[in-house]
Amino acid sequence: MSKYKCIIFDCDGVLVDSESISTGVLVDMANQLGANMTVDETLRNLKGTSYHFCAEYIAKRINAPLPVNFEMDYRINSFEAFRQNLKLISGVRDVIENLKIPFCVASSGPENKIRLNLDVTGLLPFFEGNIFSCFAIKKWKPEPDIFLWAAETMGFKPNDCLVVEDSLSGVKAAKAGGFDVFGYTEHDYHNELEKEATKTFDSMDKLLTMLKF
Template identity: 65%
Template sequence: MSKYKCVIFDCDGVLVDSEPIANRVLVDMANELGANIDLDYALKNFKGTSMQRCQEQIAELVPQRLPEDFLPRFRERSFESFRQNIQPVDGIAEVLENLDIPFCVASSGPENKIRLNLELTGLLPHFEDKIFSCFTVRKWKPDPAVFLWAAETMGFKPKECIVIEDSISGVNAAKNGGFDVFGFAAHDYNNELEGHATLTFSDMSEVLELIG
């Protein structure tokens, strides 16, 4: 029997393959303002960070002040790109269909983004009424608030839950809240997760055995 009674999934990069899509939009918007960066730069510097921090980094790269509507324009352009391109992470559908303990999603993104991407990838039915957004608690990873809220709402203590994350800020948020955390390292561009997460893995098909 598993020592864990609940699984808390991050969304971007764990459930849905959204990171390259969102970061491509950020690259395009930054370069339109003169940043001269590429997708590799974005994935190494923006992945797992709040949009506020992404904007701050872009502001340091461009010769002019960021437009006041930068964030709403990013949301509009990224949502459109999600609608055209987003896919579930390989193997995650089978994991969700075969998990025999409760699970939920806790993400740094706004709830409308989480819902959109889960709906587009066919995963939303698994998560109705089990979506937790940092925007609701107004605290972002590595603050553990969203994970603590998710665990409490699901009816479990942190030590009874396993968090699955793919970013160092998410791993640190889980650890800061007293959770064990599995680091999904398939796209760990900076090789940050090993040694920080409870363990790391690179194939989503491994999750059921790791939890069990």
């Protein structure tokens, strides 16, 4: 039996394998402006950061403000790429279907992106009504506000909840809020999570076993 009463999942990189897709779109658009970026470099430098951080990063690379329609075009292009190419993180559907306690998703992305990604991958019915977006409260990881909001709305205290994250900023946000956090390390490019997370795991097949104490 788990000591946790609620699981809070990050979305990108934990539920859906979206980060390489969205990063590919971002890099293509940035390079059209002269940013000279690669997908591998960008994943390593920007994984788990907010869109606003990414936009500032690109603006510094090109030494100029981004076009006013850049974010809108990025959303349109990335949403279309998600519809065509998005897949679940391997093993995560089995985890969701077998959880015996409440769970939700808390993500840095806008709610329409979260809903699209869950819908495309067939997970939306499991999370309907329990979707929390940083855009709704204008607070982004590594600030803990998104997880605190999710826990309170779900009816639990931080020490009753477990956060599942794959980025350093997400792990730090959970810790700052007083949560235990399991770090999913399949794409932990800098091996940063082990020293920060409560526990780490490299395959979703291991998560259900880890939840049992």
